[in-house]
Amino acid sequence: MLILECPYCGVHAEETELHxxxxxxxxRFGPGSSDDDFETxxxxxxxxxxxxxxxxxxxxxxxxxxxxxRCTMTLEVFGTYSAQTLExxxxxxxxxxxxxxxxxxxxxx
Amino acid sequence: MxxxxxxxxxxxxxxxxxxxxxxxxxxxxxxxxxxxxxMAAALKAAIGADVPDVRQIVHADGGAVAWMSPDELLxxxxxxxxNDTVAKLTEALGSVHALVANVSDARAxxxxxxxxxREVLAKxxxxxxxxxxxxxxxxxxxxxxxxxxxxWCNEDNSFELVCxxxxxxxxxxxxxxxxxxxxxxxxx
Numbered sequence: 503m504l505i506l507e508c509p510y511c512g513v514h515a516e517e518t519e520l521h522x523x524x525x526x527x528x529x530r531f532g533p534g535s536s537d538d539d540f541e542t543x544x545x546x547x548x549x550x551x552x553x554x555x556x557x558x559x560x561x562x563x564x565x566x567x568x569x570x571x572r573c574t575m576t577l578e579v580f581g582t583y584s585a586q587t588l589e590x591x592x593x594x595x596x597x598x599x600x601x602x603x604x605x606x607x608x609x610x611x
Numbered sequence: 612m613x614x615x616x617x618x619x620x621x622x623x624x625x626x627x628x629x630x631x632x633x634x635x636x637x638x639x640x641x642x643x644x645x646x647x648x649x650m651a652a653a654l655k656a657a658i659g660a661d662v663p664d665v666r667q668i669v670h671a672d673g674g675a676v677a678w679m680s681p682d683e684l685l686x687x688x689x690x691x692x693x694n695d696t697v698a699k700l701t702e703a704l705g706s707v708h709a710l711v712a713n714v715s716d717a718r719a720x721x722x723x724x725x726x727x728x729r730e731v732l733a734k735x736x737x738x739x740x741x742x743x744x745x746x747x748x749x750x751x752x753x754x755x756x757x758x759x760x761x762x763w764c765n766e767d768n769s770f771e772l773v774c775x776x777x778x779x780x781x782x783x784x785x786x787x788x789x790x791x792x793x794x795x796x797x798x799x
């Protein structure tokens with residue numbers, strides 16, 4: 503079972519109290535963007551075996567969105583962090599680097 | 612005005628724990644900056660309570676205040692005091708960016724009383740309800756079986772639970788089954 507700590511209310515919530523909300527750190531390309539940019543934004547998603555960043559919502563709780571860094575292969579959770587950020591915080595990245603040296607995901611590594 | 616009736620009109624069930632719907636209550640959703648001095652002053656003025664800590668409920672003479680999320684509180688009063696309290700809160704918050712709404716009629720409230728009340732909840736909510744983790748004054752928003760609910764622990768170890776009025780019958784049935792004689796777990 504997946505257990506994530508909500509960074510807003512501090513609850514160690516199990517999966518049934520949360521809702522998965524897709525990939526984290528998407529940059530929106532809206533009206534006026536090129537077709538290629540829009541297609542990438544709309545359809546192209548990371549699908550890694552290993553380190554992954556996701557958006558979750560504490561839907562049966564405080565209702566806030568947050569980000570989670572975890573491993574899709576082992577279900578290990580590296581950490582959760584605020585949704586009000588454009589990239590994973592340094593301490594989360596350091597934790598991942600310690601356990602998965604040489605990892606990369608999207609523009610992050 | 613027509614007579615106010617709660618969702619299940621004080622329905623009770625007796626198992627190893629007593630489950631009862633406790634009638635109408637005044638409930639007010641307050642959203643805003645919980646750390647602001649205006650919020651603290653407004654709560655003091657309206658019901659005489661302090662701003663609760665994260666996942667806590669604070670009781671006062673005028674009612675109670677529960678922590679719902681980083682920017683939301685639930686203020687509980689007597690049903691007939693709700694509109695007055697809304698007026699007091701709105702006035703005290705003045706021009707601060709905030710929302711105060713009377714949601715009394717959207718909710719149902721249940722009480723679980725008896726020695727093993729926490730067992731009844733622990734069976735239907737994904738929450739650590741051990742006495743160390745969830746004592747008097749603890750408040751938690753979570754789910755009861757398939758629907759959203761919030762509950763808290765009182766000084767006398769009874770539990771009170773708030774859910775949406777539209778799912779009151781479902782929640783009552785779930786709690787009733789969970790509290791049936793012979794269903795004791797004896798773990799908590």
